[in-house]
Amino acid sequence: MTEAHGHTTRRDPSRAELTHLLRSRGQRVTPQRIVILRELRRERRHLGADDVRQAISDAVPGISLPTVYATLDLFVELGLVRRLHVGGGVTLYDGRIEPHQHARCRICGEVQDVDGAPDDAALRAEAQRSGFAVEQVDVLLSGVCQRCRNAG
Amino acid sequence: MTEAHGHTTRRDPSRAELTHLLRSRGQRVTPQRIVILRELRRERRHLGADDVRQAISDAVPGISLPTVYATLDLFVELGLVRRLHVGGGVTLYDGRIEPHQHARCRICGEVQDVDGAPDDAALRAEAQRSGFAVEQVDVLLSGVCQRCRNAG
DNA sequence: ATTGGTGCAAATCCTTTGCAATAGC
DNA sequence: GCTATTGCAAAGGATTTGCACCAAT
Numbered sequence: 001m002t003e004a005h006g007h008t009t010r011r012d013p014s015r016a017e018l019t020h021l022l023r024s025r026g027q028r029v030t031p032q033r034i035v036i037l038r039e040l041r042r043e044r045r046h047l048g049a050d051d052v053r054q055a056i057s058d059a060v061p062g063i064s065l066p067t068v069y070a071t072l073d074l075f076v077e078l079g080l081v082r083r084l085h086v087g088g089g090v091t092l093y094d095g096r097i098e099p100h101q102h103a104r105c106r107i108c109g110e111v112q113d114v115d116g117a118p119d120d121a122a123l124r125a126e127a128q129r130s131g132f133a134v135e136q137v138d139v140l141l142s143g144v145c146q147r148c149r150n151a152g
Numbered sequence: 153m154t155e156a157h158g159h160t161t162r163r164d165p166s167r168a169e170l171t172h173l174l175r176s177r178g179q180r181v182t183p184q185r186i187v188i189l190r191e192l193r194r195e196r197r198h199l200g201a202d203d204v205r206q207a208i209s210d211a212v213p214g215i216s217l218p219t220v221y222a223t224l225d226l227f228v229e230l231g232l233v234r235r236l237h238v239g240g241g242v243t244l245y246d247g248r249i250e251p252h253q254h255a256r257c258r259i260c261g262e263v264q265d266v267d268g269a270p271d272d273a274a275l276r277a278e279a280q281r282s283g284f285a286v287e288q289v290d291v292l293l294s295g296v297c298q299r300c301r302n303a304g
Numbered sequence: 305a306t307t308g309g310t311g312c313a314a315a316t317c318c319t320t321t322g323c324a325a326t327a328g329c
Numbered sequence: 330g331c332t333a334t335t336g337c338a339a340a341g342g343a344t345t346t347g348c349a350c351c352a353a354t
Binding site: 305306307308309310311312313314315316317318319320321322323324325326327328329 | 331333338345347
Binding site: 067 | 307308309310311312318319
């Protein structure tokens with residue numbers, strides 16, 4: 001038995017990180033927050049707010065969607081997760097912090113990670129020419145994923 | 153008088169283009185479509201669906217939002233305009249076709265154009281390694297625009 | 305004991321849908 | 330005249346808000 005039925009305690013690197021960040025801002029460490037962050041870090045898929053709620057419904061049975069939204073907003077502000085705006089008004093959350101970009105299949109809608117940072121020097125320079133202070137660069141590739149190419 | 157109160161007729165390059173595209177697909181050339189495309193081509197800002205309706209409310213007084221949405225969807229499919237998903241679930245439409253990217257101010261939300269194509273060779277290659285067929289690359293810069301930097 | 309966080313219910317916002325009337329072709 | 334397109338009204342789905350209760354510090 002490795003660690004069985006994921007409970008909130010026990011060696012969880014994301015938990016210490018979270019506790020520290022929240023405490024330093026006078027905010028509270030709640031089970032909801034612990035579980036949501038752990039889920040985002042564990043899951044390699046990209047989750048919407050309701051996906052998150054479903055994914056943790058065992059660990060935190062009665063959690064409400066407003067709480068999930070509030071928590072995700074907080075995590076984005078803390079820099080713990082990335083918010084992703086893919087097509088169709090869909091908003092997803094990504095627990096991976098390492099620099100990487102995203103590719104969205106126009107057939108099935110699935111979003112996959114693409115490792116690597118964009119070579120954005122030229123675009124940055126161009127934006128800064130007009131006085132825009134660039135803080136972040138998001139790249140979204142669109143196309144057709146392997147599975148849909150095989151199916152189609 | 154250059155050409156005064158923009159009416160739908162008279163030398164409008166976008167109109168001929170639109171007529172041709174629609175006819176070739178057995179679709180109809182309506183005043184709503186003509187005016188919406190002309191507005192998107194003329195306006196250098198990026199417009200949401202309701203912005204479009206307001207912008208053309210003089211030319212097409214009774215136009216409904218569902219019609220605006222349907223028309224924008226059609227134009228995106230025809231490749232006449234680009235759909236932009238910027239933060240906050242906001243969807244904007246861009247009548248400029250030439251390759252360019254976008255920068256969104258995190259303070260005021262304004263979206264400005266950034267000329268130039270991304271140097272995306274490395275990311276494309278990485279995505280294709282996993283069987284993903286890249287068709288399009290969208291880059292969204294985030295940061296603070298000139299005006300908000302001065303104000304702040 | 306304080307007061308930030310949660311859950312609930314309802315409100316809001318954007319977008320889509322169903323359908324009868326209208327207008328391109 | 331045929332049928333795509335429109336406008337209206339209403340539905341739908343995602344996210345936010347207000348407030349009373351609860352629980353982390």
